[in-house]
Amino acid sequence: EVVLTQSPATLSLSPGERATLSCRASQSVTSTFLGWxxxxxxxxxxxxxxxxxxxxxxxxxRFSGSGSGTDxxxxxxxxxxxxxxxxxxxxxxxxxxxxxxGTKVEMK
Amino acid sequence: QLQLQESGPGLVxxxxxxxxxxxxxxxxxxxxxxxxxxxxxxxGKGLEWIGSIYFSGxxxxxxxxKSPVTISVDTSRNHFSLQLSSVTAADxxxxxxxxxxxxxxxxxxxxxxTLVTVSA
Numbered sequence: 379e380v381v382l383t384q385s386p387a388t389l390s391l392s393p394g395e396r397a398t399l400s401c402r403a404s405q406s407v408t409s410t411f412l413g414w415x416x417x418x419x420x421x422x423x424x425x426x427x428x429x430x431x432x433x434x435x436x437x438x439x440r441f442s443g444s445g446s447g448t449d450x451x452x453x454x455x456x457x458x459x460x461x462x463x464x465x466x467x468x469x470x471x472x473x474x475x476x477x478x479x480g481t482k483v484e485m486k
Numbered sequence: 487q488l489q490l491q492e493s494g495p496g497l498v499x500x501x502x503x504x505x506x507x508x509x510x511x512x513x514x515x516x517x518x519x520x521x522x523x524x525x526x527x528x529x530g531k532g533l534e535w536i537g538s539i540y541f542s543g544x545x546x547x548x549x550x551x552k553s554p555v556t557i558s559v560d561t562s563r564n565h566f567s568l569q570l571s572s573v574t575a576a577d578x579x580x581x582x583x584x585x586x587x588x589x590x591x592x593x594x595x596x597x598x599x600t601l602v603t604v605s606a
Contacts, residue, residue, distance in 0.1 A: 379550055413592040415533075422582055422596035423533065434594065466533055470590050473546055477533040 380405055380469050384478035390486040397454040399481045401467035406447045411471035414443055414452045417480075418463045426465075427452065457483070488512035490583045490597035498577075498604050504570040508583030508597055509563075515541050516561040521586045524557065524568045525593070526579040534579075538586065539566055546589065553577055573604045 381404040391397055401412070409430035415423035425434040427443035430450055440455045454461055462485050467478040494506035508522065515522065523538030537547035539557045547555055553573060559566040570577055581602055585595040 411590055415593075422599050423593070424596070425592050425594050428592040434592075468533075468592070470586075470592060473589055474549055475535040477535070479532045 379474055380407060380472060380476050382467050382469060382476055382478035384465075384467060384481045386481060387479075388482045388484060390484050391457055392486045393457050393459055395457050397452075397457055397461070397483055399452040399454075399465055399483075401445075401450040401452070401478050403448045403450070403469060407450075407469045408471050409446045409450075411469055412443075412445070412450050413468045413470065415466045415468065416461075416463050417466065423466060454483070459485075488595065490585065490595060492581060492583050492597045492600040494600060494602065496601060496603060498573055498602060499606055500574055500604055501572055504568070504573050504577060504602055504604070506568045506581055506583075506600065506602070507565050508567070509565045510585075511564075514561075515559060515564050515566065519587075521589065521591075522557075522559065522566045523584045523586065523593075525582045525584055525596075527582070527599075528576075528579045536568065538584075538589075575604050578602065578604045 383402045385400045412430040414427040417423040426437045431443045442453045464480045464482045466480050489511045491509045498504045521538045524536040537557050539545045554571045556569040580599040582599045583597040584593045
């Protein structure tokens, strides 16, 4: 099983600031199979990034993904009010999908 | 518009079987080559993939999943189902149904989720 560890657990930032979220895998993940999701309270997760760096339909360009191997990053260049949420990374390379435990981006 | 909608009992007793259905609208399950699956989220916790089924009926499950699980598809009713047997309080969660293109595709389409509580 590929264990994904996200850090930090919570990120306290103000609107307009830059957010950098980390996802570290216990073994190498092909970047093609790494995704990021955003979840707001009471809602289903929404795919933001797939293939480590490709934006899903409707994802604003202030969101960007990068990384390879065991280290992946989601960056929000300038936080807007609607971006305060929980973010999960997921690997879907193996037939045993796993998610990270999530990073909460909260308003400072 | 393509939508997924979960339904089923919101309360299940320990040791009994949890049964949920995901109704698909806007497309016929049998007419498209997609996988249909389930993901759950215990209150205040992260996401756990349970398993998925291909439109033809082929299934694959999370090998780390502790509870006995069965996913089935009913193309005549255009829905797919989840059964977890011998549930415990640890199975209390919001259950989401999802759709994905292949076994190595991200989850682009999600249902809104349904909370199932396991309690006597």
